[in-house]
Amino acid sequence: MPLKRKMTTIFIILVSIGILITGIVTYHMQKINSIKLVEEKILEEGYLIKDLIEKGNIDNNNLEDFLERYSKILNSEISFIDEQEIIIGSFSSGVNNEKLNFRANNKNPEKKRLIFKEISIENGGNISKIRIAASPEYLKKLNKKIILNTLIAVVAGFIVSLILGIQYVEQVTNPYKELIKATKNISEGKYGGEVYLSGDEEFEILTENFNTMSVKLRDTIIMLKESNTKLKATLTSIEDGVIAIDNNLSVILINPLAEKILEVKKDSIMDKKITKAFENKELNNVFIELINKSTFLNDAEVEVFEPNYRNIKITGSPIIQSDDPTRKLGLVFIIRDVTTLRKLEKVREDFVANVSHELKTPLTSIKGFVETLQEGAIENVESSNKFLDIIDFEVNRLNSLVSDLLLLSEVESQEENIIKEIIAVEKIIDDVIMHLGNKANKKEITLEKNIQEKLPNFYGNYNYFRQMLLNLIDNSIKYTPEYGTVKISAATENGNLIINIADNGIGIEGEEQRRIFERFYRVDKSRSNEVDGTGLGLAIVKHIVSTFNGKISIESEIGKGSNFIIILPVKDDLIY
Numbered sequence: 001m002p003l004k005r006k007m008t009t010i011f012i013i014l015v016s017i018g019i020l021i022t023g024i025v026t027y028h029m030q031k032i033n034s035i036k037l038v039e040e041k042i043l044e045e046g047y048l049i050k051d052l053i054e055k056g057n058i059d060n061n062n063l064e065d066f067l068e069r070y071s072k073i074l075n076s077e078i079s080f081i082d083e084q085e086i087i088i089g090s091f092s093s094g095v096n097n098e099k100l101n102f103r104a105n106n107k108n109p110e111k112k113r114l115i116f117k118e119i120s121i122e123n124g125g126n127i128s129k130i131r132i133a134a135s136p137e138y139l140k141k142l143n144k145k146i147i148l149n150t151l152i153a154v155v156a157g158f159i160v161s162l163i164l165g166i167q168y169v170e171q172v173t174n175p176y177k178e179l180i181k182a183t184k185n186i187s188e189g190k191y192g193g194e195v196y197l198s199g200d201e202e203f204e205i206l207t208e209n210f211n212t213m214s215v216k217l218r219d220t221i222i223m224l225k226e227s228n229t230k231l232k233a234t235l236t237s238i239e240d241g242v243i244a245i246d247n248n249l250s251v252i253l254i255n256p257l258a259e260k261i262l263e264v265k266k267d268s269i270m271d272k273k274i275t276k277a278f279e280n281k282e283l284n285n286v287f288i289e290l291i292n293k294s295t296f297l298n299d300a301e302v303e304v305f306e307p308n309y310r311n312i313k314i315t316g317s318p319i320i321q322s323d324d325p326t327r328k329l330g331l332v333f334i335i336r337d338v339t340t341l342r343k344l345e346k347v348r349e350d351f352v353a354n355v356s357h358e359l360k361t362p363l364t365s366i367k368g369f370v371e372t373l374q375e376g377a378i379e380n381v382e383s384s385n386k387f388l389d390i391i392d393f394e395v396n397r398l399n400s401l402v403s404d405l406l407l408l409s410e411v412e413s414q415e416e417n418i419i420k421e422i423i424a425v426e427k428i429i430d431d432v433i434m435h436l437g438n439k440a441n442k443k444e445i446t447l448e449k450n451i452q453e454k455l456p457n458f459y460g461n462y463n464y465f466r467q468m469l470l471n472l473i474d475n476s477i478k479y480t481p482e483y484g485t486v487k488i489s490a491a492t493e494n495g496n497l498i499i500n501i502a503d504n505g506i507g508i509e510g511e512e513q514r515r516i517f518e519r520f521y522r523v524d525k526s527r528s529n530e531v532d533g534t535g536l537g538l539a540i541v542k543h544i545v546s547t548f549n550g551k552i553s554i555e556s557e558i559g560k561g562s563n564f565i566i567i568l569p570v571k572d573d574l575i576y
Contacts, residue, residue, distance in 0.1 A: 007173065011165045015158065023154040030146045038115050038134045038142070042076055046119040046132040049078065053121055053130070063089045076138075077116070081129040088126065115139065175203050179210065186214065241335030244319065245274045247328065249291065261312060261337045280304055283312070290316035291331060301338070311339045347518075359401065362394035405536065411464065411543040418461045418547060425458050425490055425497065426451045432469045433488065436477060443482045447473070452491035456570055460548050468544045471537040472501040472564050480505035480561070497568045504561035513554050517542040 049070060063080070067089050071078045079090035116133030178195045194211045235242055241258025245251055251269050259266055262278065269277045274287050286302045299315040315334040321327040369387040378384045433447050440447050458465065469488075476486045480503045489500045508516060517538050545552045548568050556562035 007169045008166065011169060012162065015161045015165060019154050019158050019161065022157070023150050026153065027146060027150040030150065031143070034142055034146060035115060038139075039117065042115065042132045042134055043117045043119075045076060046117050046130050049130055049132065050119050050121055053127055077133040079131040079133075080127045081118075081131060082126050083128040087131075175206075179206075182210065182214065186217065241337075243274070243333045243335060244330060245333075246330040249273050249275060251277060252330070258335045261310070261335050263307065280306070286314055287316075287333070290314060290333065309339070310337055311342045312336070313338045359398070362397050362401075365394045366391050401536075407467065407540055411540060411547060418464065420460050421462055423458045423460060423462055423465050425499075426455050428462070428466055429469060429488055429490065432466060432473055435470065436473055439474070440477050440486070443477065443480070443484070445477055445480055445482070446485045448485060448487045450487065450489040455490055456492060456497070458497055458568065458570060460568075464544045464547060468541050468566070469499075469501075471541050472566075475537055476501055476503035476505065476562070476564075479503070484561075492570060495570060497566075497570045499566040499568070500563055501566075502561065502563040507558040507560055508554065508556040508562055509558055513556060516554065517552075 067078050067080070077090070080088050082088050116131055119130045119132070121127055121130060175195075182195045194214065195207055235253075235255035238255065238257065241261045242253065242255045243251060243258050244253035250271050251274055252271075254264075254266055254269060262283070264278065275284055275291070277287075278284050282302050283304060286300045289300055290298050293316070298317075299313060301311065301313045304310045304312060313336045315336075316331055317334075318331055319329040321329055369391050373384060373387055377387060429449060429451065433449060437447065473486060473488065480486060484504050487500070487502045489502075491498055542552060545566060545568070550566060550568035552567075553565050554562060555565065
């Protein structure tokens, strides 16, 4: 029930009870006062009649006329009583007048209802007493008048009290209405509103306290919103995933990167136990392990195979309350996807191992032949020349390896800073074919060229473009048997320059095709010692194509040969 209605109802009940009691008391007091007045009146009238009787103004012959005349004048009942207590005459105005023949002390019911006074007479002849009483009709009218006056007073008092009470209730409840309105605004997010309550000192104190609280709440909410915005911006821009849990191990925060790394949705993990939040049991076990340690900067790494393979490193640390270092509020976990890092570490390890192997083999060979020559073989001209030729071959092999390593490092580190120029594609293809002509002729391999007419120029680094073609064509010559064919074609399609290097050599198996662009990877390991090369040629090609924003792919079949396809974007404004 609303406060105003409740207060009004209570007020009406209380006023009604008070006025009812007041009315009853007033009625009885008025009745008592009226009876006193009537008694005084009839007493005065009795003494008046006594004087008339004692002065002898009445005789027995006109007794009834006297009683009738004065009873009507005084509007009372008058009775004369003799010494034997017998009523010798009686008349009452407004009633049926028969002689009342009863003793004065008779317990007649009519007597009980009358207000009367008896006055003794000393010189009244046969009249010993006068009994004068207010007439019943007069008493009824008097009682009705008292009741009517009481009712009028009660109703008037009730109406006046009701009007004043409603005004008072309205005045009292207005401040509460203002407070209700203000608190509703706060509940709807409208902070900082002030109320102005007039009235008692308590209301003024309440107004001041409420307005102060409202302003402080507004400032606190604004500060929390700003902090929340900063936190969201920080968590969104941070390069690590973040998950926070409370002391009940329930997830209370997760940033977008953590969702991406762990491949979960925020809605599916929030407020859930971190130990049961993921479908991957290994991941759950890692969190359990870090929670059990519960010390600063503990980390663990886990491999996740589904739905995608990932290496995830998780570092856990407790959240400590700043003003109470002994109180722990929960734990925060830093999530890092180290898949790429682990792959790079593996590539680096393989690279170091391969470089070590590629360097050790020729160095061991050189060292061995040098020691042989030092031990006296140099005296034998035929043997010494043979050993020197081998040393020369190994030195050249070392030189090629170092050159390729330097070139690969240069291509990887200078993708954004390379010098670019306009390249005549057909001319550079002719230059490479001429450069590798002798090598192809030794195996009687035919180098065929199929160039589109009016082939557009290409804008890029000349040396890189030449090295790309040189490595691919040289690679095809190496792995093509004698009397084979290597075809070089170039054309444009959909704004791209498409270059094909195809041969009818030994071909590459499907599983190996995905690895041929790795450093030091070689196919046909049975011939790896027979085929001259460093194992870096195709890796260099892949990085060069990448600097040109292009793509390279391979189509190959064992025993039928391979076709390397290079797709490079061409600028529309280049000169043909």
